[in-house]
Amino acid sequence: MKNYSAEFKKFITSQYVYSAIRITLATVLPCLVLAHFGLLKEYFLFPLGTAFVALTDQPGPFIRRRNALAFAIICFILIALIASMVMNIKSLVVAEIIIFGMFFSLIGVYGQRLAAVGSLSLVVLAIFIDGHLTGDNILKSLLIFASGCAWFLLIFLVVTTIQPYKLSSQMIGENYLQLAEFLKIKANYYQKNPDFAKLTSQVIAKQIEIKNLQEETRETVLKTRTIVNESTTTSRLLMLMFLNSMDLHEKLMTSESDYQKLQQSFENSTILVKIHDYLNVLAEEITNIGISLQIGTKAKPLFNLESELASVNAYYFDLRNKQITPNNLENFMILRQILMRINEITKEVNDIYKIFTQNVKLAKSLSTALDLKKFMPTEEKMNVQVLRNNLSFSSLHFRHAVRITIALLIGYLFSLFHFLGIGHTYWILITVVAILKPAYSITKQRNLLRLYGTVSGAIIAYVILYFIHINSLLFSILLFSMILCFSLLKGRYFWAVLFMTIYIFLSFNFLSPGNIDVIFKDRIFDTIIAGIIAFTVSYLILPVWEHTQNLDLMKKSAESNLQYFESVISKFLDAGFTIEDYKIKRKNAIIALANLSDNFQRMLSEPKNQQKKLEVIHQFVATSHLMTAYTASLSQYVKKNEKYPEIDVESWSKKIEAEMHQISALLNGEKVTETLRMDSRLKPDDELEELLLQRKNEIEENEVLDRRDPDKISHLTELKNIHDVLELIYDVAKEQKKVIEKYRNETTSTPLQS
Incomplete structure (x- = not known):
């Protein structure tokens, strides 16, 4: 049975919600000020620039995040300037789509951070490609947009200065939360009549999630100077908590056994069910540690683990003394070994709790004794040669860049067919960039989720705007939708798109009341067109099969x-x-x-x-x-x-x-x-x-x-x-x-x- 209280705490204390709230406030607060003075329509590019730069901010060490944000701002302003200058010359628009499409897709060779900058740069290109947002005074519009971009960088610098350890703490906490879920899956091997094939698939899928998260956390923690180089209590404790999470992960992996044989050997006993129940208790404790790290508080045990474990051990010893024979000796030895591993995991969890209570004076003695540089993830060097090496059809990045560029060209050409009645060219281009990914499987999945999310969100937004006319309530829904959209963007794409569609509809309604029918039709129509383009291109143009x-x-x-x-x-x-x-x-x-x-x-x-x-x-x-x-x-x-x-x-x-x-x-x-x-x-x-x-x-x-x-x-x-x-x-x-x-x-x- 799910612990809904813990699930809610895990979500609201996560780095995603924290980041989403920061992005939302950074975007909305200027809107409120501008709306108060009646300038929101005129200065709408300010919050738009803020939102675009905010979305390029990927978890990682401070210096890399700061440099990526600065690079994103330069790219966005340059693209907006060039797009605004050539928007009326169709041949130059096609040329800029080809040049920018290839370049900003190819910079993904330098890692996820620059890949995010590249994707958002193409979104900026889509926004400015036909000049509908810049109006007559292009210079003024670009200054407003640039100010909005710089505003988020300022917010980022202030927040990270005030809370230098926040992101690392949240990411390490998330590692523990993932390990708790991993343990819950492993616990199900000990329940009555387990589905072994399904559980094995779940274990492998969870291993993928844990690995991806560990890589992100490793980069954030091991390349953050305040954690690696400082001798403060917080920095050393965070480092120990992260390294302990790695050791705990290995201990959880060691519980691999011949589960089918185990089930057959002890099917007439409740010992395996007791192990299942205790492992779930342990998982709750690990969840508690993760939540405490995300919040930034000291964790205290939820259960008396010694008592719970003693009960399981006592049951085993009683069972062994009553039923052990020469024929089943080896089965009991396997079970004893499993219980020993559980004892070790319990000790590990208790040791982690002790780290929370470390005396400040002891902080300097908490040395890892490891050369941490050897554990850092490998990455491409920032040099031109890496880019040159990928200018080949054998490069997956190059093939993806070609697909993106062709899809953007097709999307732009569609917008020139005025008889189709396409009202928002940029929606097609933005949707193409959002859906089309290097792997066909991800493109296919995102295509469907984008379509379902857009249609569902559009219907909900339409109903909201039809029945609700109180601006303060609509604004609250808009805020709530933005926070949920940015929070779910990484892990729950359907829901992220649904809430994104709601807040986009509400934003347009505030800017231009009464156009809801037109927006509803255009948004769904443009999403369908973009989905067809993205799917066709990913299947036919230089596909990369797994x-x-x-x-x-x-x-x-x-x-x-x-x-x-x-x-x-x-x-x-x-x-x-x-x-x-x-x-x-x-x-x-x-x-x-x-x-x-x-x-x-x-x-x-x-x-x-x-x-x-x-x-x-x-x-x-x-x-x-x-x-x-x-x-x-x-x-x-x-x-x-x-x-x-x-x-x-x-x-x-x-x-x-x-x-x-x-x-x-x-x-x-x-x-x-x-x-x-x-x-x-x-x-x-x-x-x-x-x-x-x-x-x-x-x-x-x-x-x-x-x-x-x-x-x-x-x-x-x-x-x-x-x-x-x-x-x-x-x-x-x-x-x-x-x-x-x-x-x-x-x-x-x-x-x-x-």
């Missing part, structure tokens, strides 16, 4: 999983293990897995004839997910100083790595060497079987000791778990090799092509 990127992403995932496993196993081999190297390899493996999964999800939305080798790719994604999760399970032993000589780790290492190297060789179209084949057939000389047999004999002789220390686990249980995890990693690697062989066979025995 299957063309599969192979590269599969190679990267296989390579990252191999390096992650090598880093973890090096601890068991005493082969130069370092915690920093391990965390970097862990980060790379999770990112590679999420990118591959994201690619597969987008592929599902493409035309059937472009879903090439879909089943094989799905099997590869599933095995990659398991391999990363099982390696994460093995990694839980790297932080302990205990040795496990009973496990033949050297043979296991050779055996598993040989299988993984074979996967990479097959993906690269290389021959698999005989050495690799031999190594993968090694039989590790473990002592586990004898120890298990000895323990089973003890149970047979009724030697079941009632040990109830939840923080301790028998050495034999640890050995069993390490052995099982190594076996699972090998089995999954072997399965993945079969998947790749099938992939090769489907390419008619020729070297793999992307």
